[in-house]
Amino acid sequence: MKKPIILVTNDDGIMAPGIRHLVEFMLEIGDVVVVAPDKPQSGMGHAVTIVNPIRLEKITGNGAHDEYSCSGTPVDCVKLAVNKVLHRKPDLLVSGINHGSNSSINVIYSGTMSAAIEGAMEDIPAIGFSLLDYSYHADFVSGKKYVQQIARNVLKQGLPKGICLNVNIPAVSETELQGLKVCRQARGNWQEEFDHRKDPRGKDYFWLTGHFRLHEDSNETDEWALKQNYVSVVPIQFDFTAHGLIPELKKWTNNA
Numbered sequence: 408m409k410k411p412i413i414l415v416t417n418d419d420g421i422m423a424p425g426i427r428h429l430v431e432f433m434l435e436i437g438d439v440v441v442v443a444p445d446k447p448q449s450g451m452g453h454a455v456t457i458v459n460p461i462r463l464e465k466i467t468g469n470g471a472h473d474e475y476s477c478s479g480t481p482v483d484c485v486k487l488a489v490n491k492v493l494h495r496k497p498d499l500l501v502s503g504i505n506h507g508s509n510s511s512i513n514v515i516y517s518g519t520m521s522a523a524i525e526g527a528m529e530d531i532p533a534i535g536f537s538l539l540d541y542s543y544h545a546d547f548v549s550g551k552k553y554v555q556q557i558a559r560n561v562l563k564q565g566l567p568k569g570i571c572l573n574v575n576i577p578a579v580s581e582t583e584l585q586g587l588k589v590c591r592q593a594r595g596n597w598q599e600e601f602d603h604r605k606d607p608r609g610k611d612y613f614w615l616t617g618h619f620r621l622h623e624d625s626n627e628t629d630e631w632a633l634k635q636n637y638v639s640v641v642p643i644q645f646d647f648t649a650h651g652l653i654p655e656l657k658k659w660t661n662n663a
Contacts, residue, residue, distance in 0.1 A: 414485070416501075423447075436555060454480045538575075
């Protein structure tokens with residue numbers, strides 16, 4: 408049987424350990440094409456490049472495993488991969504494995520997840536993978552079984568149009584992982600702080616810092632699942648419409 412074509416991207420850069428492991432995991436499932444940023448693009452969200460040229464360089468290839476580095480954002484990488492590299496939609500898009508969590512509200516800021524969401528917008532089955540460890544030497548192999556299991560299931564079952572998966576993996580050993588938990592995104596936000604400093608010329612500058620605030624403790628959320636050492640699986644959609652509020656808003660406009 409013909410192997411599926413799997414597009415791999417990320418936001419940590421093409422040489423990050425997370426994507427190198429993801430490529431190895433996907434090569435056991437299908438033919439892999441990598442189009443990933445040539446430098447870290449964390450926190451870029453769904454940004455696209457419109458004021459600068461985007462450069463794409465083929466760095467390796469043998470037909471079943473081709474790799475390209477891209478000067479643009481993770482979303483740029485997906486767009487270029489579909490339109491200029493593959494000239495077709497891949498059978499699966501996987502993004503990551505991100506160094507650090509993309510649970511709860513982090514999904515909004517994440518370049519990793521925006522690449523997956525872009526795939527969903529293109530009707531490509533897509534998954535974003537993240538490991539709750541920022542270390543360069545993080546243990547990505549501990550979650551291999553679950554990464555491959557989810558990828559194989561999506562290839563077999565597909566996903567509804569407009570939906571992708573946000574998968575987060577606790578930073579524990581394989582034996583400590585409790586399995587998969589399908590759940591919803593927890594309600595939380597970042598409490599921003601800005602470290603105010605001065606450069607050698609006396610000019611002000613700021614470093615964004617802060618801490619995450621969780622607003623609930625429900626056992627239906629990704630944050631709860633991760634604390635219990637489950638791999639969290641959250642279906643994500645790009646339709647931001649608050650459908651439940653539409654009937655009420657119609658009353659307001661009808662009374663205007």
